[in-house]
Structure formats: structure tokens, C-alpha cells
Amino acid sequence: MSELPTITHVSDRIAVGELAPPTSSRSVTDTVNGSHRFVISGYSLAKGMGVGKHIASDTFTVGGHQWAIYFYPDGKNPEDNSAYVSVFIALASEGMDVRALFELTLIDQSSKGKHKVHSHFDRSLESGPYTLKYRGSMWGYKRFFRRALLETSDYLKDDCLKINCTVGVVRSTIECSSLHTIQVPDPDMGAHFGMLLENMEASDVIFNVAGEMFHAHKLVLAARSPVFHTEFLCGHEGDAQEIVVNDMEPEVFKAMLHFIYKDALVEEELEATRTSSTTRCISDTLTAKLLSAADRYDLTRLRRLCESHLCKDISINSVAQILALADRYHTAELKSVCLSFAAENLSAVMQSDGFEYLKENCPALQSELLKTVAGCEDDSSSGGGKSKSVWAQLSDGGDTNGRRIRQRT
16 A cells, blocks of 8 residues: 655745845035145246246145146247246146046235136036046146236236145045944053153163163063164173163153154154254254164164155255265165255255265265266156256256255246
């Protein structure tokens, strides 16, 4: 007798799970705005450089892209016969289809507030923001201002023009809903280690710096500096209770300890010596002396911080001194910046006191500078040629008041 087949009954009801909580998102399109002021001194000397040739501002960054202002004293359009000056904003970094709003303002220097403004902001644009397709794309005005009127106007004062540029880079973001947020406090390890230094709690070594005593902790110093690590954990200073530090000022050693424990610089003290250094050598500033300490104790991050501060002080009068410091303390990037700046402004730099110091004390650096100048000349030739070579600056004289000089065509 065969077995009866087994029949399984399946319910016609489908179980429904829990519904997920609703979510939402929102697309937001706005602009990231930034401004730059371009001061053109010596306007009358810039005239005659030629139609289509420009003076360029330093580059500035807005919305993750670099920009520059181009001023054409003789105009950009040959058909205008130099009757107008031209002003353009150029995309100076790599990018494709960068959408942006622009504003160019020629400043009224009579304090009447009658500025000449060309702006995309605060008005409806029929075709939307302007699109720059690639690096070198520009927006601006070939006929920005009639030159004859400009030269008798309040916009020109003491042979100087001032142009404000505002760029608004268009960006789109998606904002998503979030049920909860938890705030995380800022890092405070530096503050905690700083308390150890200030309270001298559990210190196990004393540094005698020109008679001033500094209490510290060998393990902290060894963790931060390879030199201290060797001295305290591998060398003869491991059992020392007091160490005499020669050839360093107390304020420099104190600032170095502050960095070792807190991973930060004492900005106020750096700025104070920087401000007062206008009548002194760069090497007398706290930043330069800290750079020496960083090199002595192999504090890589401190060296980079000092490089960054010194880089901001590069000028016609200071570049030779900073170049000598960079070479002495093995700061390759700062040295490269100094060489490039000096090569671009060679005529003016050669008239500075610092260049005399290079000639007398650092002949190898002088040779490196000349090689950099030769490289600039080669780049100029391959790029279509400049209106004036870097070497030709030697007979032109220059501005030795500490201002940047850039020749662009």
C-alpha cells in the first residue's frame, strides 16, 4: 500500500516588516566668495608696454581654485588703439567648467565713495553664472575705462590705481537628514602636557641656559626629539640631573620647550620680534633662532613651522638673509622659494644689503641663484619670450623698499 502524498498549506497572507524611518535630502547651490585688492603703483611707467600685454596680481585662492587679476595699461584689443585700459580676472589653476560670479571695482581715492563697479552679484543673470572652461580662461572688460578720462579722474592718485576683485565660485552640496549628532571636544593633549611643563611636576632634569633654569621631563623630550632620545636613553646624559646648554638664549630655549610640550608656537612672541625686526637682521628674530634650535635638536615640525613664518617675511630687502638661513639650517623648500623670488626680482635684490652679505659670505648660494636665473631665462624662451629678460634687469635698477616686483607680459 503506497503512502499518501503530504500536502503543505501555505498562508496567503504576506508578513509585513517594520517600516524604515523616512529620510530626506536637500540640494543647495550657493557661492564661496573671496576678495583680493590689487594695487598698481607707477601707472604712468606701465603705459607703453604694448597692446595685449598685462600686469598680473599675485594669485589668490577662492573656492579651491587660484585666480589672478590682469591689468592691461594699453588695452587688450588692438582695434582700440590704446584708448581704453582693460581689466580681466583669470583662472590661474587647473580646472574645467568652473562656474563663478565676478565683481571688479575701481576704487575712488577721493573718499567720495564713487567707485566704478562691474558686478554679477545682487542681480539676475539671464544665462546664469559665467563658466571658465580651462586654466587661463578670463572674464572682464576690454573697455574697462577710457584711458584719457582715467588719468584725470579721482581713481588715479599719486600715480596709483586700486582694484578690488570679488570671486564667487558656484558649488552644489547635498544636505542629508541626521537623527543625532554628538559633539567631540577639540584635542587637549597639548594642554595636558603643557601643565606638566608649567607645574614642573615629576620633572627629572634641569637645563641651565645662561643661568636661567628650566625643569623638564626626559621621556617627553626623548619622545619628541631624536637628539634628546639619543642623549637620555642611549648616551651619557641618561643619569644627568642638570645639563648646561651653550650657545642658546633663554627665551629661545623656553619657546622650544613650549613647542615640545604643546606642539604649538607662542605666536604673540614671534609676532613681537617679527614686528621689531624691521631695523634688525632677520637672524635676530625669535623665528630664526627657533629654526636654529629645530635644526640642532632635529625637531622636524618646528623647522617647518619656522619655514612657514619666514616665508611670509620674504621681500626684496630680506630674501638674501632668509636664503642664507635656509641654506644653513637645511630647509630645502624655503630655500627654493627664496631662490625663485630672488631670480624674479634680481635687479632690485642685487641692490639690497643682504645681497652684499651673500657675495662676501655665501659664494655658493650666489652661484645657485645665477643657475636659477638661467632656468627662468630658459622657461621664458620656451614659452614665447618675455618683453625683458631677467638678466636685463641688472641695468634697470629696481624697487628696494621691500616690495614684490613681478614683470608679466
